[in-house]
Amino acid sequence: MPLVFPIPPLSTSFAHLLTFFFASSYVGSLYISKFTRLSFSSQVNPTQNGGVRRKEIDERWRDDPDVIRARLAAVIGATILCCAGLLGVLWHLVGDGINGFDAALETTFVRIGLNPDMDWVSLFPHLVTPVLFIGPLYARYVGGSLPFQRDWTFREDFVLNFISWQGARNYVLGPITEEIVFRACVLAVYHLSGASKMRMIFLGPLSFGLAHIHHAWDTYNRYGRTPAAAKRAVIMSLFQLTYTTLFGFHCSYLFLRTGSVLPPISAHVFCNIMGIPQISFELRRFPHRKGAIIAAYVLGIIGFVFSLGRWTRTQDSLYWRDNTNHAGHATY
Numbered sequence: 001m002p003l004v005f006p007i008p009p010l011s012t013s014f015a016h017l018l019t020f021f022f023a024s025s026y027v028g029s030l031y032i033s034k035f036t037r038l039s040f041s042s043q044v045n046p047t048q049n050g051g052v053r054r055k056e057i058d059e060r061w062r063d064d065p066d067v068i069r070a071r072l073a074a075v076i077g078a079t080i081l082c083c084a085g086l087l088g089v090l091w092h093l094v095g096d097g098i099n100g101f102d103a104a105l106e107t108t109f110v111r112i113g114l115n116p117d118m119d120w121v122s123l124f125p126h127l128v129t130p131v132l133f134i135g136p137l138y139a140r141y142v143g144g145s146l147p148f149q150r151d152w153t154f155r156e157d158f159v160l161n162f163i164s165w166q167g168a169r170n171y172v173l174g175p176i177t178e179e180i181v182f183r184a185c186v187l188a189v190y191h192l193s194g195a196s197k198m199r200m201i202f203l204g205p206l207s208f209g210l211a212h213i214h215h216a217w218d219t220y221n222r223y224g225r226t227p228a229a230a231k232r233a234v235i236m237s238l239f240q241l242t243y244t245t246l247f248g249f250h251c252s253y254l255f256l257r258t259g260s261v262l263p264p265i266s267a268h269v270f271c272n273i274m275g276i277p278q279i280s281f282e283l284r285r286f287p288h289r290k291g292a293i294i295a296a297y298v299l300g301i302i303g304f305v306f307s308l309g310r311w312t313r314t315q316d317s318l319y320w321r322d323n324t325n326h327a328g329h330a331t332y
Contacts, residue, residue, distance in 0.1 A: 003107040004318075004331040008194030009093045015193035018089070019186050022082045023207040026181050027214060029074035036070045038062055040221035047224045050232070062218055068165040072173050079177040082185045083112060089189070110318060111191070112184035113261030117316065124311035125254060125263035129270050132304040135297030136274055139282040142289050175268035182208040183251055184261045191319055192332055197256060200319075205248020209241045247271060253308070259317030 010018075031037050039060040047053045060067050090104035090111075109115065130137070137146070144151040147158075161167055186207060190200050216237040223229035251264035279297055283290050314320070 003090065003094060003103055005093070005192070006331060008192060008332050010089070010189060010193040012193050012195070015189045015195070018085065018189045019204075019207050021085060022181050022185050023211050025081055025085075026075060026078045026177070027211050029078035030071050030214070032074060033070070036067070036074050038067065038218060038221075040225075042225075044226060045224040046226050047229075050223070050228065052222050053224050061222065063166060065165045068169050072165075072169060075177045076173065079180050082181045083108065086111065086185050086188055089192075110259075111188040112180060113255060113259060113264075115259060115316065115318075122314075124307075125258050125260070125314075126266045128254070128263075128304065128307050128311050129250070129267040131307050132300050133270070133274055133277070134300030134303060135279065135293060136277045136282075138296035139279075139286065139293055142286050142293070170272050171269050175265050175272060178208070179251065179255075179261055179264045179268055182211065182248070183255045183264050187252060187255060187319070194332055197320070200256060201249055201252045204252050205245050208248040209245035212240050212244050213237050215240065243276065254312060256319040257309075257312040257317060258314045259319055260314070263312070 029036065037060070039058070041056050041059060045053045055061055062068075062071075087104055087108045090107050091101050094100040094104050094107075096103075140146050141149070145157075146152060162171060182205070187200050187204050190204055195203075216233040219236050220229050220233040223232055247268075251267055254263040254267060255261060277297075279293065282293055286293065
């Protein structure tokens with residue numbers, strides 16, 4: 001059984017401090033060494049038609065295989081550090097030497113959503129996000145780009161996208177490490193501080209959104225270091241901040257509702273594969289299917305609303321159960 005506490009053992013201020021530690025450890029690991037840092041030419045390089053400029057020989061961009069390898073190693077280390085930090089906090093709260101460590105270790109696994117006693121075979125929580133994307137999935141079906149359709153090829157659409165360092169980052173280690181740190185560890189400490197479900201859902205993901213702002217420097221340099229590049233970097237960063245924060249609301253709900261980090265990870269992977277829905281582009285591309293595409297998007301939203309609460313109900317969730325003991329006191 002995971003350790004619970006009759007009163008919140010952490011203060012809100014300390015939970016904020018731990019969240020800052022988790023976020024800064026993860027993002028900071030990307031810049032801690034010369035192998036993980038990006039390097040760009042200091043020259044202004046205007047580009048044609050507002051596109052990405054040509055990469056110079058001595059530069060290091062985020063999609064370079066050696067940069068990806070170094071950064072993946074760094075974020076894996078940062079994720080382990082964050083989990084160890086949570087373990088240390090729980091061990092301090094429990095005390096009692098080695099026995100306390102064993103109890104804290106077991107509780108750490110439960111609180112980061114890796115409870116070995118949970119029902120791991122339920123597929124319904126993993127299907128909520130694909131239901132929301134019925135519209136984009138239908139548009140891909142119309143375009144013949146779903147797996148094994150006419151415009152889909154195993155080599156170009158699977159091997160080159162997934163069996164690569166970019167694929168490992170975007171669809172495997174990136175989602176896993178980000179969800180463990182920014183979802184599991186962050187929400188675990190806020191729960192220990194007595195935060196309500198609503199506060200955890202809508203305030204917890206802010207660190208996840210803010211952690212993506214550092215991409216603005218990359219955008220500014222790749223688009224030529226011009227005023228237009230700076231404007232693009234600001235707009236793209238604000239958009240990414242908004243999108244990742246909204247996505248964080250969804251994944252926080254999945255985590256708290258199920259008590260498992262696996263549904264947020266699968267949602268993260270799926271959304272990375274699908275990208276941002278582009279209904280306006282799809283309507284222009286397939287004007288003869290305009291009504292059907294709009295209907296599919298509406299159906300996806302209705303299905304999402306219907307399934308979100310029903311398909312994620314989990315009795316074993318530490319975070320969503322009736323957190324009261326037999327004496328009527330809350331437990332954390």
